[in-house]
Amino acid sequence: MTRHFTEISSVYRSVRTTDREPVKLIARELEDLARPRGADIGCGAGRYVLLMFETIPNLSLTCVDANPAMLDQIGGLLQASGVDRFETRQSSAECLELEPGAYDFVSSFNAVHHFDFPDFLRRSRDGLAEGGRLFVYTRLPEHNARSVWGRFFPGFAEKETRLLTLGGLYAAVEDTPGLRFAGATCLRYRREAPLDRLVEQARNRHYSTFSLYEPDEFEDALVAFRAAVKGRFADTVQWYDENILVHAVRDDG
Numbered sequence: 276m277t278r279h280f281t282e283i284s285s286v287y288r289s290v291r292t293t294d295r296e297p298v299k300l301i302a303r304e305l306e307d308l309a310r311p312r313g314a315d316i317g318c319g320a321g322r323y324v325l326l327m328f329e330t331i332p333n334l335s336l337t338c339v340d341a342n343p344a345m346l347d348q349i350g351g352l353l354q355a356s357g358v359d360r361f362e363t364r365q366s367s368a369e370c371l372e373l374e375p376g377a378y379d380f381v382s383s384f385n386a387v388h389h390f391d392f393p394d395f396l397r398r399s400r401d402g403l404a405e406g407g408r409l410f411v412y413t414r415l416p417e418h419n420a421r422s423v424w425g426r427f428f429p430g431f432a433e434k435e436t437r438l439l440t441l442g443g444l445y446a447a448v449e450d451t452p453g454l455r456f457a458g459a460t461c462l463r464y465r466r467e468a469p470l471d472r473l474v475e476q477a478r479n480r481h482y483s484t485f486s487l488y489e490p491d492e493f494e495d496a497l498v499a500f501r502a503a504v505k506g507r508f509a510d511t512v513q514w515y516d517e518n519i520l521v522h523a524v525r526d527d528g
């Protein structure tokens with residue numbers, strides 16, 4: 276996976292769709308804080324980090340990723356956007372060392388299926404102040420299966436075995452002493468795109484699931500995907516993407 280993320284780091288932002296809704300929900304939860312301090316784990320090339328800076332007033336953020344190529348991208352993006360209240364830190368979620376109790380929130384977008392989730396939860400908890408929030412934005416296995424890729428790209432839903440279920444997310448949070456599950460919001464987005472755009476995304480391995488295919492297997496699946504989509508849609512392809520925003524709180528009781 277390290278190689279996958281290094282290879283796609285320079286195109287990552289252009290091949291993924293960024294959702295504003297989870298960031299608006301996070302901003303609402305933090306609106307009582309004058310100067311929120313957060314850490315985003317698995318920050319990637321920075322599309323959600325930039326959106327958080329645009330949406331959350333007086334934010335300062337520690338941007339953490341295991342991959343140095345992703346951190347290079349994020350540094351360039353934020354500097355070019357005039358954002359300076361950030362630091363980048365190369366670390367895996369499993370070795371994360373945040374200053375104890377120093378953070379108002381920890382977030383992670385589209386990344387927790389790459390982590391050892393219980394380790395990530397424990398280390399995030401340690402960085403949070405009492406009452407601090409944890410936000411996890413991810414898709415569930417059923418979201419993946421109902422997506423345009425799960426429905427039409429052979430093997431996509433079956434190969435992606437890393438996604439956590441809602442029950443698994445809930446249990447992992449509640450099994451972490453000092454964390455309390457506070458809720459989850461399901462978000463559903465109507466999407467449409469020309470088939471060529473979808474093919475470009477898949478060729479750029481915009482979901483890491485595509486890097487689980489052997490080269491010939493991927494080409495065969497892409498041919499089958501094109502045929503299935505052409506048979507189903509006249510011009511533009513239409514579908515729904517679904518995600519969940521999980522919200523937990525540091526609560527030492």
Ligand SMILES: C[S@@+](CC[C@H](N)C(=O)[O-])C[C@H]1O[C@@H](n2cnc3c(N)ncnc32)[C@H](O)[C@@H]1O
Pocket residue numbers: 280291316317318319320321322323339340341342345366367368369383384385386389390391
């Ligand atoms: C699918 S990308 C999501 C990036 C970003 N959050 C976004 O939504 O645009 C997953 C990111 O997690 C990072 N990653 C993967 N495994 C990791 C780990 N164990 N610890 C920290 N980061 C990791 C990858 O380098 C990559 O940047």
